[in-house]
Amino acid sequence: MVDKNIYIVQGEICAVVGAIKRNSRWSTHTPLDEEQDPLLNSFCHLKETLNNIKELSDVEPNVFLRPFLEVVRSEDTTGPITGLALTSVNKFLSYGLIDANHEGAAESIENMADAVTHARFVGTDPASDEVVLMKILQVLRTLLLTPVGAHLTNESVCEIMQSCFRICFEMRLSELLRKSAEHTLVDMVQLLFSRLPQFKEEAKSFVGANMKKLKMRAGGMSESSKWKKQKRSPRSLLCLWVMLIGGVPFMEEQPPGLPLSDSVASSISSPAADSGLDASSKATSREDLTDLEQSSSTATTPSSEPGRLETQVWLSSPFTLVERTQSASVESIPEVLEDRDSLAEQSDTASVHDMDYVNPRGVRFTQSTHKDGAALIPYGLPCLRELFRFLISLTNPHDRHNSDVMLHMGLQLLTVALEAAHIAPYQSLLCLVKDELCRHLFQLLSVDRINLYASSIRVCFLLFESMRGHLKFQLEMYLKKLMDIITSENAKMPYEMKEMALEAIVQLWRIPSFVTELYINYDCDYYCSNLFEDLTKLLSKNAFPVSGQLYTTHLLSLEALLTVIDSIEAHCQAKVLNSADQSDAVTPEVEGTGSRGTDTVIGKVRVIYRLVCLSLADKKAPKKPQRFSCCLPDSQELIEIKNKKKLLITGTEQFNQKPKKGIQFLQEKGLLSSPMDNNEVAQWLRENPRLDKKMIGEFVSDRKNMELLDSFVNTFTFQGLRIDEALRLYLEAFRLPGEAPVIQRLLETFTNNWHKVNGSPFMTDDAGFALAYAIIMLNTDQHNHNVRKQNIPMTVEQFKKNLKGVNGSKDFDQDMLEDIYNAIKNEEIVMPEEQTGLVKENYIWSVLLHRGASPEGIFLHVPAGSYDHDLFTMTWGPTIAALSYVFDKSLDDTIIQKAIAGFRKCAMIAAHYGFSDVFDNLIISLCKFTTLSSESIENLPTVFGSNSKAQVAAKTVFSLSHRHGDILREGWKNIMDSMLQLFRAELLPKVMVEVEDFVEPSGKISLQREETPSNRGESAVLSFVNWLTLSGAEQSGLRGPSTESQEAKQAAILCIKQCDPEKLITESKFLQLESLQELMKALISVTPDEETYDEEDAAFCLEMLLRIVLENRDRVSCVWQTVREYLYHLCVHETESCFLVERAVVGLLRLAIRLLRREDISSQVLLSLRLLLMMKPHVLSRVSREVAYGLHELLKTNAANIHCSDDWFTLFSLLECIGAGVKPPASLQVTTGPDNDTGAQSDSELPSYHTSEVNVDRGYTSDSEVYTEHGKSRMPRSITDVDVANSGWLVVGKDDLDVSKPVVTNPKPPTPPLVNQYSLTVGQDMGLHDTKSLIKCVESLSFIVRDAAHVTPENFELCVKTIRVFVEASLNGGYRTHEKKKSHKYDAKSSRLRKKPREKDGLSRRVKASNQRASRPHSDDEEDEGVPASYHTVSLQVSQDLLDLMHTLHTRAASIYSSWAEEQRHLEAAGRKIEANSQALWSSCWCPLLQGIAWLCCDARRQVRMQALTYLQRALLVHDLQTLDAVEWESCFNKVLFPLLTKLLENISPADVGGMEETRMRACTLLSKVFLQHLSPLLSLPTFAALWLTILDFMDKYMHAGSSDLLLEAIPESLKNMLLVMDTAGIFHSADSRTGYSDLWEITWERIDCFLPRLREELFKQAAMPGAAGAASNHRTPAYWKNGSSLMSGFLCCVEPVSSVPVESVAPPAPCPATPAPVVPTDEVPATITQSPLILQPLASPLQVGVPPMSLPIILNPALIEATSPVPLLPGPRATDSGDTPEVK
DSSP states (O other), X not given: OOOHHHHHHHHHHHHHHHHHHHSGGGTTOOTTHHHHSHHHHHHHHHHHHHHTOSOGGGSOHHHHHHHHHHHHHOSSSBHHHHHHHHHHHHHHHHTTOSOXXXXXXXXXXXXXXXXXXXXXXXXXXXXXXXXXXXXXHHHHHHHHHSGGGGGOOHHHHXXXXXXXXXXXXXXXXXXXXXXXXXXXXXXHHHHHHHTGGGOOOOOHHHHHHHHHTTOOOGGGGGOOHHHHHHHHSTTOEEEXXXXXXXXXXXXXXXXXXXXXXXTOHHHHHSOOOOSOOOTTHHHHHHHHHHHHHHHHOOSSSOOOOOOOOOSOOTTOOOOOOOOOOSSOSOOSOOOOOOOHHHHHHHHHHHTTSOOOOOOOTTHHHHHHHHGGGOOOOOOOHHHHHHHXXXXXHHTOTTOTTOOHHHHHHHHHHHHHHHHHOOOTTOHHHHHHIIIIIHHHHHHHTTOSOHHHHHHHHHHHHHXXXXXXXXXXXXHHHHHHHHHHHHHOOOTTSOHHHHHHHHHHHHHHHTSTTHHHHHIIIIITSTTSOOHHHHHHHHXXXXXXXXXXXXXXXXXXHHHHHHHHHHHHHHHHXXXXXXXXXXXXXXXXXOOSSTTHHHHHHHHHHHHHHHHHHHHSTTOOOOOOOTTSSSSSOOHHHHHHHHHHHHHHHHHHHHHHHOHHHHHHHHHHTTSSOSSOOHHHHHHHHHHOTXXXXXXXXXXXXXXXXXXXXXXXXXXXXXTTOOHHHHHHHHHTSSOOOSOHHHHHHXXXXXXXXXXXXXXXXXXXXXXXXXXHHHHHHHHHHHHOHHHHHHSOOOOHHHHHHHXXXXXXXXXXXXXXXXXXXXXXXXXXXXXXXXXXXXXXXXXXXXXXXXHHHSGGGOOOOOOTTTTHHHHHHHHHHHHHHHHHHHHHHOOOHHHHHHHHHHHHHHHHXXXXXXXXXXXHHHHHHXXXXXXXXXXXXXXXXXXXXXXXXXXXXXXXXXXXXXXXGGGOSTHHHHHHHHHHHHHHTTOSOHHHHEEEOSSSTTSEEESSOXXXXXXXXXXXXXXXXXXXXXXXXXXXXXXXXXXXXXXHHHHHHHHHHHHOTHHHHHGGGGSOHHHHHHHHHHHHTOOOOSSSOOHXXXXXXXXHHHHHHHHTGGGHHHHHHHHHHHHHHHHHTOSSOOHHHHHHHHHHHHHHHHHTTOHHHHHHHHHHTHHHHHSOHHHHHHTHHHHHHHHHHHHHHHGGGOOOHHHHHHHHHHHHHHHHOBOOOGGGOBOSSSOSTGGGOOTTTSOOSSOOOOOTTOSSOOHHHHSOBTTBOOOOOOSSXXXXXXXXXXXXXXXXXXXXXXXXXXXXXXXXXXXXTTSSSOOOOBOOOOHHHHHHHHHHHHHHHHSGGGOOTTTHHHHHHHHHHHHHHHGGGGHHHHHHHGGGOOOTTGGGSOSSOOOTTOHHHHHHHHSOOOOOOSSOGGGGGOOOHHHHHHHHHHHHHHHHHHHHHHHHHHHHHHHHHHHHHHOOSOSSOOOOSHHHHIIIIIHHHHHHHHHHTTOSSHHHHHHHHHHHHHHHTOGGGGGOOHHHHHHHIIIIIHHHHHHHTSOOOTTOHHHHHHHHHHHHHHHHHHHHHTHHHHHTOTTHHHHHHHHHHHHHHHHTTXXXXXXXXXXXXXXXXXXXXXXXXXXXXXXXXXXSBOHHHHHHHHHHHHHOTTHHHHHOGGGOOTTHHHHHHHHHHHHHHHTHHHHXXXXXXXXXXXXXXXXXXXXXOOOOTTSSSOOOOGGGOOTTOOSOOEEEOOOOOTTOOSOOSOOOOEEEOHHHHHHHOSSOSSSSOOOOOTTOOOOOO
């Protein structure tokens, strides 16, 4: 079957031949002419050939193409015919009739390209001529883009490109045609550059040879003379010139990748797509290229592996593809072209090449392809380089030939080229980029045509995105230019240009790791600008609108700043996720201090970095700048470099003023060695571009610095340079001074060096010097304007003539002189800083290129995120400032959201790196926008509720605090101020203002208390008057807030609810300790003062503080000290009670209740309760009810957790103070000044209450150290008031020392307290007490007593004592106490007033201050007006409870003690031995309890008295007491019964005379019962006589005490009873005495006769002796004294310390002159007497009848009694030290 392709060719032949024949010139011809006509003839031969073959591939492509190409070349054909032939050729290409693998394919393709680029035809009219040109474009496009196009040679590609450029730039052609040419060029450039990876760098020699054929002139387009000549020629030929135009492309969005396979007809023939498509085609075009490549590898082309570079590894250095080609003469790997100069020469000669040569038909083709049978070489890098060079030349704005169209076209194609290819690996292309391209682009930035400006910015982006590693200084210059544009004040500068410059920066900023590279390559380079820092400052400043209105530029600036933040935040998030994923390799937490965090990241990055380096194709490690120790220096190293850089800049500035000063400064700072090292200084002068060249010249040329000059010249490498080139290099490094001797010195040094390194080319050194001088003169002559005005510039002949015979009397090489002349003439040796304009620009540019070629030009690529820590440190300030400003000024929601997102990201980064200062700053900024702190309280709800921006800010503040509270420090203060404002404005959720309370029935109390007008009556009248006087309108206005403000308030409340401020408290348990402490500090700082805060604010903050402490109870020990000191400050120093003190007291108790369960802190918490005892008594009494209820709660929940006797002491002391109004122990009272004697004692002087178990290794002071432990005094160490002046001393009075508890180490049994034991009272100084408090305290006490588990050896005695205190307080229903203290009552409301009304917040606050809301009344109102019935029932109940408690304890005491003793036998290491014997029981338990019950027997209320007496009788006769011995029973009389009887003698209840009589009678009966029951043990006492006489004394008094006969009858009966029993027992008898009666008998009757003179006769008639009375009277005194001290010691019933005798004690007789010191009646004893002698008084009474038995009180020292008495003064062991003074307990 015949190949279909043959028919296609045959069809095309018919079409073309038919057209030729149809043409007018053929119409008359005979068929014979066909053979003579070469065109028709060749078609004829082709037909025959085709008829003889079966497959088209059997013939060479050239065979069927030649006839068509001849038509195209023919000058005689018309346009339409040429067009037809072109269409046929296009079809053959599109249909793939030319097999790329055919051996003749290359030749035929070359032939085709030659024919089409040199097409000739006879012109008709312009329109149809343009159709032919359009077809030529189409064929060229198809030719290059189809797979066979790969066979084209470099020359052909250049010609094809040149043809398209020609059409493109010919302005006389229609726009459509020109645009088509443009699109064709775009497609071609894209294809050529996307094939770049398949090409390799050629060897230099080969490149040189090839390039010679490819030179083309850039400016040729404007020479249209040739066009005109042709137009005028008679044939009117329209031809395409053989004008080779080369250039270089850049990247725009590529046209879609064309499927360049064999079946591409449809897509190829379709018009080229416009270049506005997506960038996704880069990949497809690459894939297509592989197809193209595989299909094009024929025998004549070297088949090679596809050398595609899919992905660029960062830090890769340029590398080449290694391929061997049969045609290449070099078999080794081609050298990389690094020699910039040789390339420059090549590009210079390009413009000289003559392009006017027109090829004759086919000649060029055969020459280049077939000469000597050499194979055709497919195109490669040479044509691309030439094209690239040409494109770059089109962008030169200083070339007058380049029109705007050309500039634009050049930029457009460069964009495509850069988008399609990665150019960096190709040194020959890279050097064009470094020099001309960058130069032209930067020049275009200053043109005022926006489209060119925009295009050049786009090309710049593509360059720096992919090649910044090779363009370090170019990038620096580019960014500086952009900065200049942005900051330009020039009014002519269009706003759009600034906008575009900013957009360019934003786009660069978005390149991953670009910002990091800026920082490390510029900011951390000694001699580069601080680009990153400067740009950040610029952007920040630029984000602040001057006018206050936001424009795009402001937002773009912000966006650039945020780009950095975004990327850092993304890296932080990634790190967080990574650390979460890899539980085995967790990133260590980053501390805020230093840069350890970054270093760990950098450490990881380094590993990857090394791996990448190893995997690079060239296996070379990347170069490292000299200033760094490695390719990824750590933050510390960078900080050092930056510090050094600052010093260098300062040194440079000083050098530029005075060189010596600069050098000296750098030596001082250690940057230059001292003494001066010339080589080092010379190197510094060479490498520091900031130095003033003029100063360098002066400094090196100074006569003193000759050695330095040598070193300076040695820094140049003059080897291999011609003398003028060397001199040019030398003179550009400094400014040549004007003085001749100086110039001579500089030039001599230069020529000597040059001569030496170049092997002494001249005869003498002087010859070189002369030539150098001549060159400088020539430079001046040629280029100095002043010289040129006067003289005609020197010619080359004159120059040579001047130098005749100078070279050691010979001539220099004439060619060399000519070259020197031309070089100087064409390019001036620029003296730095003298020139302006283009000359200066050229100089600066050449310096930039020199620096780039030196090691300084090394540009480090670093992985993204390497130095985020450092970058953030530099950017956060400007960024947060800009964000704040934009947030403040903007009204647009999206911008506000963007700003908030920026804030959140900054917060996240700050949290990640632990930058608390950043986070604080951010929170403080945001707090300002919430408007909470700036608005007044009345307006706040409305303003805040209607301001959505403020609400957004508030939500952000709270959510950030919740999320990153860990790193908040200072910011807590602002958050707490905002919270306070919300509290004042009543916007906080209810749960935050409701707090626990003990007294309120609901258990809650609101901190926002209701306002109560100061005088209700008055306010009611006033409001009525107001209502009357108001008009209707005003009235309606006053009805309430408007609906708008109500809605706003609701919105505000809702917003705050969403903020969830309570979470700050509940989540505080997750805060880092440091943050928690700052939060607490912020709360503590809110104390009431004159200006900012009032009491309620402080109370609110206190409540938050307490809740936070409770949330953090797991680590409360860390913060306890702070809290306790704050509470101390609030409670102890307050002089009057107020709401805040009340809340502080309640708070302390709440803490205690919750924290006592924690073993680690419970002891400190209990000690802290002593704060309450340290309060001023009157302040404490005002909060007594709260404390009473709190203590009740505390004991109910935690009694089992209290173990230490100290803690029990604290609790019971508190119960006493609160319930009974006892004054707190003076040892705990804080006085105002250090003027007390005891205050100055040291710890060692003060007796210790018990050994303190203070832990030494804690980091804080415990309560036990800060406060005293009963007797141990310490200064309070408080953060708020450490100084002595404020806090005073803790005073320990002598009378407060408590010796009831021996030191734990003491093995002796316990010493009973030296309280006055002979009184029923406890001897406490009672103050006013609150009834409800007392009731609650009694309840607490009974809770402890009734549960045996809570009664312990540690608290038993304290418990007993407290019960007695309450007994005393409840005596007579507490009524007498009230009466006595009435004068001390003070108004509950007055104490609530604030010290000063606040002016600051305007009206509403003032109202609050003046109508101060009263606190709850703390004592029942009715207490002031008398004692109502209800009160009696309550107090009666209290007394009965107490009686019951005492009785319970009394009856259970023995069993309790024995169980304790039992327990202790098992525990051997007990501190104190518990004795269960009767002696111990008596002293510590039974005796005090009996005294307590006895005291209630003296109650004014009959019911209580009678009940108490019954209990006392029951108690005394209880079985357990029978075990007591005589001494104890004696003390029972002395301590219980006698004081009771004494007390009952007083007029206790005047209203109830009969009741009192009955009580007295029962008491006497009880006395005699007890006496008789225990008579036998009592008889054994040596003091029995005294005891008996005392009983008689009482009988005497009681007989005369009553007003009725009840006692008169009862007493003698009792007495008779006792006397008879005693007589029966034989007590009165004595065998030794003269009368047979003992002394006791005598004394007894002496005493009885005073009040019952007839009793003796009545009872003992037989014993009565005549004159007994007289005898008794005469012998009384001797008999009395006979027994001396033993009898005297019986009189101890009334021994008391003078200073604390209660008012109730019996009055002694009047003093007698014989006494050593007059004794004042006890009622009037001043309380100031500190030394208390013991007074022995007989029980005498003013009522007594007859002569008193002894009128003289005997004053004794206790020690003296002790020494003289044969029996113990007191039962049990005792202290003999006279210094031990009794304590009131």
